Amino acid sequence: xxxxxxRLTPIVLTLLLFAAATAAKKPAPLPPxxxxxxxxxxxxxxxxxxxxxxxxxxxxxxxxxxxxxxRKDKAGVVLIVHxxxxxxxxIRGVTDAFAAAGFIAxxxxxxxGLGPGGGGTDSVASRDDVVKLVRSVTPQKAxxxxxxxxxxxxxxxxxxxxxxxxxxxWGGARSFEYAASDAPPNGAVVYYGSSPDSATLPxxxxxxxxxxGGDDARVNATIAPAKAxxxxxxxxxxxxxxxxxxxxFLRAQADREGANLRAxxxxxxxxxxxxxxxxx
Numbered sequence: 416x417x418x419x420x421x422r423l424t425p426i427v428l429t430l431l432l433f434a435a436a437t438a439a440k441k442p443a444p445l446p447p448x449x450x451x452x453x454x455x456x457x458x459x460x461x462x463x464x465x466x467x468x469x470x471x472x473x474x475x476x477x478x479x480x481x482x483x484x485x486r487k488d489k490a491g492v493v494l495i496v497h498x499x500x501x502x503x504x505x506i507r508g509v510t511d512a513f514a515a516a517g518f519i520a521x522x523x524x525x526x527x528g529l530g531p532g533g534g535g536t537d538s539v540a541s542r543d544d545v546v547k548l549v550r551s552v553t554p555q556k557a558x559x560x561x562x563x564x565x566x567x568x569x570x571x572x573x574x575x576x577x578x579x580x581x582x583x584x585w586g587g588a589r590s591f592e593y594a595a596s597d598a599p600p601n602g603a604v605v606y607y608g609s610s611p612d613s614a615t616l617p618x619x620x621x622x623x624x625x626x627x628g629g630d631d632a633r634v635n636a637t638i639a640p641a642k643a644x645x646x647x648x649x650x651x652x653x654x655x656x657x658x659x660x661x662x663x664f665l666r667a668q669a670d671r672e673g674a675n676l677r678a679x680x681x682x683x684x685x686x687x688x689x690x691x692x693x694x695x
Contacts, residue, residue: 453504468563495510496582496593592611593621594619599620617644626655629660642654657682
């Protein structure tokens with residue numbers, strides 16, 4: 416019997432190691448689309464809450480959605496920058512998806528205080544009005560809001576001290592710009608956001624992952640100049656363009672005859688791998 420156990424032990428250990436490696440490589444579930452976000456939030460087992468983050472200039476607090484991962488050790492922070500439609504259920508659903516992948520996920524409403532009665536996205540009557548307010552937020556004002564929320568995240572007992580940004584559309588541009596901060600984040604992910612101007616690009620220090628729809632010429636025209644400038648400086652910028660996908664593909668996953676979903680299935684795992692590489 417002992418000889419049998421001795422022969423089986425290496426086999427059992429090999430199987431256990433294989434199972435562990437397989438589990439470690441298991442892809443994170445895709446984030447919800449715009450249509451499925453509300454249901455995903457309602458069924459999430461993770462703890463999510465709204466908090467009011469103190470603005471650095473002493474102004475109106477920044478309403479922020481925070482979701483915590485289910486893990487026993489400290490986690491890196493992903494700072495989510497919303498698209499031009501503000502802090503929607505979809506952005507909250509994406510925040511939850513980052514928490515499902517093991518990160519503390521934090522999404523500020525960068526039009527906090529600009530809505531009726533000093534409210535934010537949820538105080539505004541129409542999507543068009545939200546768009547107008549978001550577009551009124553200057554890059555400098557957005558960066559100040561991200562600085563405040565980043566400072567808040569640094570105080571969380573379960574945070575490991577590392578932070579990366581990810582942004583979508585308008586927020587993608589802000590995420591790229593934040594990589595040029597005086598205290599750059601550990602990484603920045605850009606979903607179909609325009610690249611910074613020539614004065615800002617030389618200040619980019621954080622590694623940047625870019626994810627773009629192939630049918631998005633307006634934004635994609637800014638990729639090559641940014642790549643050339645950052646390559647010349649020896650900075651890390653990894654642009655990925657997905658054929659047939661349109662602008663906003665992660666939100667509109669059902670559109671463009673499957674191209675947006677295919678783009679999502681490629682872009683999301685790259686996003687999570689990038690975050691794990693720079694935050695774990």
